[in-house]
Amino acid sequence: xxxxxxxxxxxxxxxxxxxxxxxxxxxxxxxxxxxxxxxxxxxxxxxxxxxxxxxxxxxxxxxxxxxxxxxxxxxxxxxxxxxxxxxxxxxxxxxxxxxxxxxxxxxxxxxxxxxxxxxxxxxxxxxxxxxxxxxxxxxxxxxxxxxxxxxxxxxxxxxxxxxxxxxxxxxxxxxxxxxxxxxxxxxxxxxxxxxxxxxxxxxxxxxxxxxxxxxxxxxxxxxxxxxxxxxxxxxxxxxxxxxxxxxxxxxxxxxxxxxxxxxxxxxxxxxxxxxxxxxxxxxxxxxxxxxxxxxxxxxxxxxxxxxxxxxxxxxxxxxxxxxxxxxxxxxxxxxxxxxxxxxxxxxxxxxxxxxxxxxxxxxxxxxxxxxxxxxxxxxxxxxxxxxxxxxxxxxxxxxxxxxxxxxxxxxxxxxxxxxxxxxxxxxxxxxxxxxxxxxxxxxxxxxxxxxxxxxxxxxxxxxxxxxxxxxxxxxxxxxxxxxxxxxxxxxxxxxxxxxxxxxxxxxxxxxxxxxxxxxxxxxxxxxxxxxxxxxxxxxxxxxxxxxxxxxxxxxxxxxxxxxxxxxxxxxxxxxxxxxxxxxxxxxxxxxxxxxxxxxxxxxxxxxxxxxxxxxxxxxxxxxxxxxxxxxxxxxxxxxxxxxxxxxxxxxxxxxxxxxxxxxxxxxxxxxxxxxxxxxxxxxxxxxxxxxxxxxxxxxxxxxxxxxxxxxxxxxxxxxxxxxxxxxxxxxxxxxxxxxxxxxxxxxxxxxxxxxxxxxxxxxxxxxx
Amino acid sequence: xxxxxxxxxxxxxxxxxxxxxxxxxxxxxxxxxxxxxxxxxxxxxxxxxxxxxxxxxxxxxxxxxxxxxxxxxxxxxxxxxxxxxxxxxxxxxxxxxxxxxxxxxxxxxxxxxxxxxxxxxxxxxxxxxxxxxxxxxxxxxxxxxxxxxxxxxxxxxxxxxxxxxxxxxxxxxxxxxxxxxxxxxxxxxxxxxxxxxxxxxxxxxxxxxxxxxxxxxxxxxxxxxxxxx
Numbered sequence: 001x002x003x004x005x006x007x008x009x010x011x012x013x014x015x016x017x018x019x020x021x022x023x024x025x026x027x028x029x030x031x032x033x034x035x036x037x038x039x040x041x042x043x044x045x046x047x048x049x050x051x052x053x054x055x056x057x058x059x060x061x062x063x064x065x066x067x068x069x070x071x072x073x074x075x076x077x078x079x080x081x082x083x084x085x086x087x088x089x090x091x092x093x094x095x096x097x098x099x100x101x102x103x104x105x106x107x108x109x110x111x112x113x114x115x116x117x118x119x120x121x122x123x124x125x126x127x128x129x130x131x132x133x134x135x136x137x138x139x140x141x142x143x144x145x146x147x148x149x150x151x152x153x154x155x156x157x158x159x160x161x162x163x164x165x166x167x168x169x170x171x172x173x174x175x176x177x178x179x180x181x182x183x184x185x186x187x188x189x190x191x192x193x194x195x196x197x198x199x200x201x202x203x204x205x206x207x208x209x210x211x212x213x214x215x216x217x218x219x220x221x222x223x224x225x226x227x228x229x230x231x232x233x234x235x236x237x238x239x240x241x242x243x244x245x246x247x248x249x250x251x252x253x254x255x256x257x258x259x260x261x262x263x264x265x266x267x268x269x270x271x272x273x274x275x276x277x278x279x280x281x282x283x284x285x286x287x288x289x290x291x292x293x294x295x296x297x298x299x300x301x302x303x304x305x306x307x308x309x310x311x312x313x314x315x316x317x318x319x320x321x322x323x324x325x326x327x328x329x330x331x332x333x334x335x336x337x338x339x340x341x342x343x344x345x346x347x348x349x350x351x352x353x354x355x356x357x358x359x360x361x362x363x364x365x366x367x368x369x370x371x372x373x374x375x376x377x378x379x380x381x382x383x384x385x386x387x388x389x390x391x392x393x394x395x396x397x398x399x400x401x402x403x404x405x406x407x408x409x410x411x412x413x414x415x416x417x418x419x420x421x422x423x424x425x426x427x428x429x430x431x432x433x434x435x436x437x438x439x440x441x442x443x444x445x446x447x448x449x450x451x452x453x454x455x456x457x458x459x460x461x462x463x464x465x466x467x468x469x470x471x472x473x474x475x476x477x478x479x480x481x482x483x484x485x486x487x488x489x490x491x492x493x494x495x496x497x498x499x500x501x502x503x504x505x506x507x508x509x510x511x512x513x514x515x516x517x518x519x520x521x522x523x524x525x526x527x528x529x530x531x532x533x534x535x536x537x538x539x540x541x542x543x544x545x546x547x548x549x550x551x552x553x554x555x556x557x558x559x560x561x562x563x564x565x566x567x568x569x570x571x572x573x574x575x576x577x578x579x580x581x582x583x584x585x586x587x588x589x590x591x592x593x594x595x596x597x598x599x600x601x602x603x604x605x606x607x608x609x610x611x612x613x614x615x616x617x618x619x620x621x622x623x624x625x626x627x628x629x630x631x632x633x634x635x636x637x638x639x640x641x642x643x644x645x646x647x648x649x650x651x652x653x654x655x656x657x658x659x660x661x662x663x664x665x666x667x668x669x670x671x672x673x674x675x676x677x678x679x680x681x682x683x684x685x686x687x688x689x690x691x692x693x694x695x696x697x698x699x700x701x702x703x704x705x706x707x708x709x710x711x712x713x714x715x716x717x718x719x720x721x722x723x724x725x726x727x728x729x730x731x732x733x734x735x736x737x738x739x740x741x742x743x744x745x746x747x748x749x750x751x752x753x754x755x756x757x758x759x760x761x762x763x764x765x766x767x768x
Numbered sequence: 769x770x771x772x773x774x775x776x777x778x779x780x781x782x783x784x785x786x787x788x789x790x791x792x793x794x795x796x797x798x799x800x801x802x803x804x805x806x807x808x809x810x811x812x813x814x815x816x817x818x819x820x821x822x823x824x825x826x827x828x829x830x831x832x833x834x835x836x837x838x839x840x841x842x843x844x845x846x847x848x849x850x851x852x853x854x855x856x857x858x859x860x861x862x863x864x865x866x867x868x869x870x871x872x873x874x875x876x877x878x879x880x881x882x883x884x885x886x887x888x889x890x891x892x893x894x895x896x897x898x899x900x901x902x903x904x905x906x907x908x909x910x911x912x913x914x915x916x917x918x919x920x921x922x923x924x925x926x927x928x929x930x931x932x933x934x935x936x937x938x939x940x941x942x943x944x945x946x947x948x949x950x951x952x953x954x955x956x957x958x959x960x961x962x963x964x965x966x967x968x969x970x971x972x973x974x975x976x977x978x979x980x981x982x983x984x985x986x987x988x989x990x991x992x993x994x995x996x997x
Contacts, residue, residue: 158877159877162819162877162908163780163819163823165780165818247822248819249777249778249819249822249823249824252777252780252819252822253777430879431877432877432878432879433879434908435908436906436908436970436973436979437780437784437973438783438784439784439787439972439973439975440978441979442978569978570977570978659937
């Protein structure tokens, strides 16, 4: 059989090809593959499959350098989600994914459908989602547009996750002008299953049935994948109709129906219809199974009459799944879906002939030879060269930046840093997310350095965190990539969990620009270095390129989603000081480093200098120390030093729990010769502030791991104040002043109109 | 004691309620499918939290028409115990099992720990507590602003039907302690016959030390105390 055009199909012209995002070379490759001119339907299919979003054509060769193996990895990259074993027959599926471009033009639906998509990726593996995380990057809150985006994104995430009954427990949010025109919205989902429930998205078994399950297919989101694969421009707002519309209620039904379906044994494979919808889900399942498929678009349940095969194949209508059912079991599959008031229809079958064929009734509208449609796309090895401007920024002597007059009182600087939106309490955001549903949350937002969620039916708990300081990666992608992994691992270890594996979301600019591809290559290299050193392989993730707007590219932001395991959930450690009189111990060593710091950016408006050095062996030793300290119940609190440095870390542990603030009396005379601002606000890596009732034992454990550790002070009553001495000048602050700076900054910034999401979707206002 | 927990499409706290009853109370629980017509011999019915039917119309407005609600209403009319938590409270109000209505919070969705004060202990969901006892547990809702006209509110107060009130750390029902703009800081009420109880906070999420609070336990223990009385 061969495909022929439908009546009314547009003629294939160079202009039409360009409109579909294919280069002339790519188009020629398509013609060679088909040995004829493609039909309009075929052009649409290939434009989606060979888009950056689906094909990873610029990133795949670099991604191959990442470590993906460990004895506990059950499923590495290439599936809907990665899967690791946590022992006793239990497994964890997890993945992070971006929804940057949709969120930039339609923040509420963009973020909501991002959450929906990542949930489906996890439950199609057979896992029940138990936690959501979000990594968000926005421009300055001084801009009304940014406040609109923040309000819409947060509400979109909240409404979707809350309705699903999956707690949103952690994440990271940063604000920097670099994200002004192109916010980043990365959503991560973690699910739990028994190892024997694991199911893969691999079509197999000639004669098995291909079924469309869940919501009906409509005309929304057509070409979403291609939209995600180009720079944002002033015209992007016009592409708002390419953003899909989410329906969390249908998704909740789909979740329950899917898990029931997997448990029933009636199906061999399931895949989410996400980016590029039916096209990519069917092509990817066929490719993994090395089988042919035949689909009839007339059999796909649709929302409106008259949809063309092109539209049906490329629709990104949400809450749909593609299922491969055992031959003859379609009635059983339908019965399960009907119980949940969802549709299921046989739309095709697995065939022996190695082709990807789409029919509209009897008319073949697309037919590709072979089963490797997705990876038959061209791969690119773009030129990589570091921007001399960034080299100059990195080499700038930031110690020469003159102090502001107010800085004569370091308490002023500390209070001001605590009010920086990147550092300040994110409670304004997290209180819009249900973080306690499922009744397993041990530490939710703000309670610990990573979220801790109990695995019900076991003593175990999972710790999870997203992280990435894009400013570090911008100024030195290799070091920044290492730090992103190391910090996420350190956060997880602060709770007492052993970091196990990574999912990543690589947000970069246009890879065709050599300075961008340099960032990508180097950052991924740095991530790989750290993942190898910390024994935390990459199990999957997502690449989001073309994060550029007319004002330029975002900071290169390889967001890390880290998952770790605590064998005994009752041993989990929070970040707030617990008891007056406890000793405060610093693990790691302050340095003279000040480059790339939040201090320079927020206090001085300077983005320059080298990011702090990252000693991976040292990081590993700190992680081992934290795990042992938590396991032996020696810790009352643990909090790592990150943005804002040691002084901010000391303060966050004192005021993080607004209802129960504490004071401190700390002396840093050991490092008194360091410049005061480097000592207090420099961001030297590998440091953790812990509090303990047994300092001697903590020091002894640190020593066995070769980690520098020193008692630096005591936890006091809040009324005794917040005091750091031993530096060039003493820092005396009122605990309530620091607390107000930290807790009131974000609500105050968001109160400036328009704070609320502007949305026309009826579901947007729904809460319960 | 056997507790029936209704699963509506979109419910998402039914498992948490099940664990509260089975793991922490040691009693029998069964999940009841909304399309069924059988309470399976349940002594107590819990309408759990969630987003029944997506709550796209008005929270709880469609769930009240689910087939099983006929049986739940008959159970309540016979004097059987019904507890509505969060979305279940909204459903009970929509079904006319409880007075008042739960409107959109005046400050948006709120997920946070709150303190509630037990106002009366003569219901099946407060009997094991003592009057004036303050309990800490999470809320997570967008439609929890209890609303009724003044006459109804006065009647509820007079008849002792306000069972739970949001209070501050000192036990006072202040404006600052009100998380959603609810009238008179009302967090939970009962019907005139005192056998149907609804509340917005989630006691099933405050059952064990890992939750950070075990204050929800006393409310579930009240069911047991009532069943044995």
